[in-house]
Amino acid sequence: MSVGLNNASIAQKPKILLTGGTGFVGRPLLESLVTAGYPFVNVTRRDSALVLPGVQTCVIPTLSGDNNWSASLQGVEVVIHSAGRAHIMNETHSNPLQAFREVNVDATLNLARQAAEAGVKRFIFLSSIKVNGEETDKNRAFKPSDAPAPLDDYGVSKLEAEQALMALAKQTEMNVVIIRPVLVYGPDVKANFEKMLATVDKGLPLPFRTINNRRSLVFIDNLIDLIHVCIHHPKASNRIFLVSDGEDLSIGQILEKLALAMNKKSRIFSFPQPLLGLVASMVGKKEFFQRLCGSLQVDISDTRKLLGWAPPVSIDEAFAITTRSYQKKQSGSSHG
Template sequence: MSDGLSGASLSQMPKILLTGGTGFVGLPLLQALAAARYPVVSVTRKNAAITLPGVQSCVIPTLSRDNNWDALLQGVEVVIHSAGRAHIMNETHSNPLQAFREVNVDATLNLARQAAQAGVKRFIFISSVKVNGEETDRNRAFKPSDAPAPLDDYGVSKLEAEQALMVLAKETAMSVVIIRPVLVYGPGVKANFEKMLAAVDKGLPLPLRSINNRRSLVFIDNLIDLICLCIHHPTAANRIFLVSDGNDLSIGQILEKLAVAMNKKSRIFSVPQGLLGLAASAVGKRDFFQRLCGSLQVDIADTRELLGWVPPVSIDEAFAITARSYQEKRHGSHHG
């Protein structure tokens, strides 16, 4: 019986090759796959010394167009490619776009071509909402069918990889699934989300209540649940999926929910957004202010309808898990 995978059906527990198995998404994904008893070949940049049942670990120090994947692809039915050159805040490379292309496009295509030749049935590519763009107008969410509009080199490289993978899917028997997450958070989250956790934890007064933006976020366990669903789901073949928790929040709502999750008094107050913008410009933080106060929403109706997917963890529970992990790491387990 065909399950929509170009006539080739996946066995019950297909062997999976996962790249980026030590990353923020990759490590919990690897743990989830091992817990579900998938046989996994986990490919990482450096030896992570992770021992999980059914997991074979291999080190490939650099992803490039010259990697030979033959031995690692033996018997593999599904590739989940979560490794890549990530968005870099303080770029030092003289040609950043070229550096992103070498890893995110050329190395990805090299792996995908070899996977198709080796008889892999499905290639799941973890892309980014940055392919759609950086910001949405209020009450207008990105859809997978929107014309891509990446604004930075990272987003451009992810788009080029997506386009090349879709061409490969047409030319071979291997189906491709593209997942574009929004900001992923959970235990160990870094960057701006960690800054928000720190600000709420310290009880800093924050003048952000009047900012009427909307942000889509995705909790790590919800993203992993979707990735795992796409391993088998026949309708996922050769499609692009946006993913979020299904609750879009303003920056003020995010901070208030974090305060509740951390058992802290909310110290958020209102200052007109125009004044905040002027103040941010005066101290050279205009870009940061835009990132904080702009809207970025995704419409996950397609993901829900085509896959019958519902985010399993509610946003309140997800914030509680993330906040608890932050406080335990920061204060030990005896925070009061």
């Protein structure tokens, strides 16, 4: 795990409370905090979760607006809140917005209020680029100053949580840092990125060479490095930060780079985009096609300037790490 060298110069590290320490982002973040020597409280949903020597563990089975955090917050100076109800592709809840609000808004604000009362100095909230929206025009990237335009219940709940936290910051001495990541990838990535890895690994031909979109991505280590910087940086106070790898790629470029990292022959070929969209609609994959071939770019110039931060891991190195992990896992499962 690559963590910013900025942290090595901190003479006295603040005690941190981390939620979501078993998640895709939370687990490597937890391990990086241990490596960096931070004293912290790890909040988990069950007793059997990851236990680390010298790390205080607090079990909160369900996040809600009624959780009592008093025992967990003793001596804590910084809260990193990465837990929440994630974006769900096949929603089954009868009232999805209510379900998202209960966890992402009510539970978050409850924790933040108690944190402020307990004397916590900084609350770092992992939000989502979905607060900005789902798609950008090519060569027009989202900025943190843009008017929010969430299009789904998950994005709405994250926006409402952000607004409630910023309002709380104005009423208390606790400051708030909001980070809106784009699609996060790395070892053990799931969902659409894992599907792309599987498709490239199988050597299947893909008709995306002429798709001229632009996507911002963020490697897990780059996101964690930014979180480490936000723990202590004075200019992070009461700010919203967008984060990416700093290099936007088309879907064809992503697939070609993955093939190169896997030492596979690129099987990307050209196909008219309108016709490809028509085929996707005919087979019921219109939404998937739009997510894959639409543009979503973020402008991280504010993050760079305010924090003096740059992504420490290049996208080529990040793809190499991710593909090696995927292939190792596939090799292990095939011999299991």
